[in-house]
Amino acid sequence: MHNFIGTSTLMIAxxxxxxxxxxxxxxxxxxxxxxFESVDAYLTxxxxxxxxxxxxxxTTQAAGGGLIFAIIDTAVNHSRTNTAEELIQPIRDxxxxxxxxxxxxxxxxxxxKSIDWMNARDLKLERxxxxxxxxxxxxxxxxxxxLFITADYKLKPKFDALETTASVIMFPCIEALxxxxxxxxxxxNPVEQKDNIYRNDFSKTIRLPSKKDKEKSAxxxxxxxxxxxxxxxVASAGIIADRxxxxxxxxxxxx
Amino acid sequence: MKVLEHNLSRKCRRxxxxxxxxxxxxxxxxxxGCAEKQQVVIGESFPQKMFKDQETSACRYFIQExxxxxxxxxxxGTVGLIEVTSEDVIAWLINGFQSAGFSIGVPEQTDSQxxxxxxxxxKMAHIRTMYGDKSTNLVLKIDFExxxxxxxxxxxxxxxxxxxxxxxxxxxxxxxxxQALHKLRSEADTYCEEKIEASLTLGDGR
Numbered sequence: 151m152h153n154f155i156g157t158s159t160l161m162i163a164x165x166x167x168x169x170x171x172x173x174x175x176x177x178x179x180x181x182x183x184x185x186f187e188s189v190d191a192y193l194t195x196x197x198x199x200x201x202x203x204x205x206x207x208x209t210t211q212a213a214g215g216g217l218i219f220a221i222i223d224t225a226v227n228h229s230r231t232n233t234a235e236e237l238i239q240p241i242r243d244x245x246x247x248x249x250x251x252x253x254x255x256x257x258x259x260x261x262x263k264s265i266d267w268m269n270a271r272d273l274k275l276e277r278x279x280x281x282x283x284x285x286x287x288x289x290x291x292x293x294x295x296x297l298f299i300t301a302d303y304k305l306k307p308k309f310d311a312l313e314t315t316a317s318v319i320m321f322p323c324i325e326a327l328x329x330x331x332x333x334x335x336x337x338x339n340p341v342e343q344k345d346n347i348y349r350n351d352f353s354k355t356i357r358l359p360s361k362k363d364k365e366k367s368a369x370x371x372x373x374x375x376x377x378x379x380x381x382x383x384v385a386s387a388g389i390i391a392d393r394x395x396x397x398x399x400x401x402x403x404x405x
Numbered sequence: 406m407k408v409l410e411h412n413l414s415r416k417c418r419r420x421x422x423x424x425x426x427x428x429x430x431x432x433x434x435x436x437x438g439c440a441e442k443q444q445v446v447i448g449e450s451f452p453q454k455m456f457k458d459q460e461t462s463a464c465r466y467f468i469q470e471x472x473x474x475x476x477x478x479x480x481x482g483t484v485g486l487i488e489v490t491s492e493d494v495i496a497w498l499i500n501g502f503q504s505a506g507f508s509i510g511v512p513e514q515t516d517s518q519x520x521x522x523x524x525x526x527x528k529m530a531h532i533r534t535m536y537g538d539k540s541t542n543l544v545l546k547i548d549f550e551x552x553x554x555x556x557x558x559x560x561x562x563x564x565x566x567x568x569x570x571x572x573x574x575x576x577x578x579x580x581x582x583x584q585a586l587h588k589l590r591s592e593a594d595t596y597c598e599e600k601i602e603a604s605l606t607l608g609d610g611r
Contacts, residue, residue: 196483198476198531199542206536224565227536232563235540239561246528246544246557249476277477278488 175350176332178320180401182347183267185326188293191262191270194279194300195251199242200379202234202305202368203313230307237309237368244376250383251275254301254314257391262297265398270297284321284341294324295347301390303383309367310360312379313353314386318394320348350397354389356382445489445574447481449496455583456504459590464519464597466507471498472526474546481578482531484539484569489532498527498582505586507593518604521597522550528557532577539566539574543581547589549596556592560585 207226210219255275262270271293276283279300288296298321303314321341322328334345343349358378360367371379473494481489491497499509502525512520528544540563547556560581567573 197533198482198529201533201535201540204535224537228538228563228565231535231538231540235561235563239559242542243557243559251476278480278483 175397176346176348177350177400178348178398179330182327182330185324186268186294189262189268189270189295189297189320190287190291190293191259191273191297192276192287192299193251193255193258193273194276194298195254195302196278196300197302198277200238200245200250200303200305200383202238202309203307204230204234205307206230233364234307237365238305240372241305241368241376241379244372245380248380248383250303250387251277251301253384254316254387254390257387258299258394261391261395262398265395268398269294285339288321288323288341291323295320295322295327297348299394303386305358305371305379306355307364308360309358309364309371311355311357312382312386313355314383314390315351315353316390316394317351318349319343319346321345322347348398350394352390352393352397354386354393356386358382445484445487445569445571447489447491447494447497447571447575447578449491449493449500451497451500451504451579451582453504455579456506456586459506462506462590462594462597463601464521464593465512465516466593466597467512467520467522468502468507468509468525469511469522469550470524471495471502471509472524474526475529480531482533484532484534484566484574487569489574494527494530497578498525501579501582501586505590507590518601519597521593521600523593524548524550530578530581532574534566537566538563539577541577541581543578543585545585545589547592549593558585558588558592560588 204227207223207230209222209226210216213219252275255273259270259273262268262273284298287298297318299316299318301314301316303312305312322331322345327347328334330347332344332346332349339345358367359370361370478494479490481491481494483489502509511522524547526546526548528546530541530543532539532541534540540561542559542561545558545560547558549556561584562577562580564573564577564580
């Protein structure tokens with residue numbers, strides 16, 4: 151009986167959570183566009199260098215919990231992180247003089263400025279982000295809207311692909327655009343996700359030349375000054391910027 | 406008798422519940438004790454012991470200028486959700502250089518054969534956490550006087566991420582700087598040997 155109640159509660163909770171899950175995007179309505187006199191745009195790239203993802207150990211999950219398994223997971227993850235950091239160092243050393251954040255900023259800046267109705271100001275590149283920075287920038291802004299982009303770039307665990315992601319959200323700063331919020335309210339925090347007038351996530355994975363094991367793949371990527379990795383990074387910046395521009399011009403609403 | 410046993414078992418159960426509550430409270434204090442803290446600030450000290458077995462060199466090493474050329478000088482990355490900053494990153498570097506046997510500034514009397522002059526800059530320093538670990542990286546840009554190309558010297562560290570404490574974060578940065586300084590010292594020693602050899606070949610060695 152207890153099991154039945156527990157399972158039912160869990161199922162109801164899951165159903166509720168799924169039912170309430172927000173759609174992955176929200177576009178700007180066409181009728182809102184004439185209100186955009188200017189847009190402040192920020193790109194945050196909170197990493198100084200490329201990193202390599204690891205496949206996390208999940209024995210705890212497989213075993214249904216337990217401290218011993220959690221300790222095993224920690225030890226395995228520590229070993230995998232150590233290996234990944236060791237393998238990526240030559241690639242990082244080769245790319246030391248390049249600034250991917252700046253490349254991505256230049257690409258996005260040029261695309262935003264090419265959107266006529268948006269009147270985007272110069273994109274500002276930031277290297278770190280704390281939770282209060284959205285509010286501070288919102289309060290300082292005298293633009294019609296404020297756009298925040300947070301990017302991340304990494305090599306996949308097998309060192310066989312590069313993944314670049316960008317999470318984008320825009321908030322209205324003027325009354326005329328408030329009506330277009332996804333589901334805004336009048337509380338103290340004007341930059342909660344629901345207050346947005348636009349949001350979407352972008353991701354681009356580019357396959358890289360690879361070998362059977364990650365050690366050899368990493369060595370391959372470190373050859374020729376890691377040109378192949380840098381070229382992939384530059385390409386991904388252009389693709390993400392293009393997709394963002396295209397998406398900002400759509401007007402399909404989140405339902 | 407049964408009543409006594411019953412009471413005893415109730416007492417034991419209560420004690421166990423109390424013990425487990427204390428344990429949970431202790432655990433929560435450990436986990437969330439740092440939740441209020443918004444920043445980890447790294448001090449400028451550097452432990453001398455990291456270079457206690459340093460061999461003396463035939464040359465004297467002088468760092469004329471120490472600068473910070475990081476893209477964002479305001480941050481050293483994050484541990485968990487907490488931002489890491491530094492009190493004075495230049496002072497910390499200077500302490501590290503001095504521990505590793507480098508003098509700061511220019512020599513009062515120059516010995517052209519045995520003095521090696523260089524400029525040092527902090528190109529990057531960052532920490533990030535992934536799963537149960539924290540990874541620290543630091544890169545020094547070194548310009549040896551008379552050399553056309555710069556040397557980039559990296560120090561890194563991967564260690565267990567405990568509780569986003571100042572001490573563990575500072576230790577991770579110190580280990581990274583120590584590794585970079587050992588590499589720099591090794592490079593400088595090689596440069597020194599080459600310089601002395603060259604001067605001996607020219608016949609003006611002492």
